[in-house]
Amino acid sequence: ETGVTQTPRHLVMGMTNKKSLKCxxxxxxxxxxxxxxxxxxxxxxxxxYNFKEQTENNSVPSRFSPECPNSSHLFLHLHTLQPExxxxxxxxxxQDTSGSYEQYFGPGTRLTVT
Amino acid sequence: xxxxxxxxxxxxxxGAIVQINCTYQTSGxxxxxxxxxxxxxxPTFLSYNVLDGLEEKGRFSSFxxxxxxxxxxxxxxxxxxxxxxxxxxxxxxNYQLIWGAGTKLIIKP
Numbered sequence: 001e002t003g004v005t006q007t008p009r010h011l012v013m014g015m016t017n018k019k020s021l022k023c024x025x026x027x028x029x030x031x032x033x034x035x036x037x038x039x040x041x042x043x044x045x046x047x048x049y050n051f052k053e054q055t056e057n058n059s060v061p062s063r064f065s066p067e068c069p070n071s072s073h074l075f076l077h078l079h080t081l082q083p084e085x086x087x088x089x090x091x092x093x094x095q096d097t098s099g100s101y102e103q104y105f106g107p108g109t110r111l112t113v114t
Numbered sequence: 115x116x117x118x119x120x121x122x123x124x125x126x127x128x129g130a131i132v133q134i135n136c137t138y139q140t141s142g143x144x145x146x147x148x149x150x151x152x153x154x155x156x157p158t159f160l161s162y163n164v165l166d167g168l169e170e171k172g173r174f175s176s177f178x179x180x181x182x183x184x185x186x187x188x189x190x191x192x193x194x195x196x197x198x199x200x201x202x203x204x205x206x207x208n209y210q211l212i213w214g215a216g217t218k219l220i221i222k223p
Binding site: 045099103 | 118122144145147155156157158159162164201203209210211212213214215216
């Protein structure tokens with residue numbers, strides 16, 4: 001247990017569906033992240049929130065929409081996804097976005113787009 | 115562009131020592147992290163280096179040479195549970211983490 005939880009753990013959705021991924025951290029951290037992890041590729045940073053403000057959006061398609069209502073919760077809203085979006089989506093948190101603070105990861109949501 | 119290079123896969127024997135290398139080319143440097151990721155699980159933090167030299171933590175050590183853009187993770191007295199992927203990540207001048215693709219380590223009895 002890392003103190004970061006994600007739901008659901010597995011999700012299968014069609015290209016016309018709308019779904020949301022949820023992340024919650026119980027560590028009192030101020031920064032939260034969404035990553036995409038595809039097989040044999042580096043982790044791809046999607047979004048960063050620091051003190052509830054979005055500080056990074058790495059050219060992510062608009063079919064992915066993040067929401068951060070408070071420092072403990074992060075959502076990723078999904079709509080009209082493509083099969084190439086199938087991947088493991090990891091949420092992480094850290095004390096801050098700078099310095100030596102390591103990131104704590106949740107177990108991920110395995111997403112399959114059919 | 116920014117780049118992190120690690121071997122894709124390595125194999126080692128239980129009880130032995132293995133060294134996993136990581137070379138990086140980034141715009142600036144603000145620290146290097148090593149994470150361990152077991153199959154189907156979340157990455158977990160192993161070590162952090164920001165100054166040159168060796169950091170030792172039990173069976174695991176991490177080395178950094180900033181002038182060479184090089185780090186390695188040294189695992190001693192290998193155990194079967196060390197079979198995992200090992201991810202190298204560098205924090206650049208914008209404090210963004212740049213990740214390598216990971217090295218899959220297979221431990222054989």
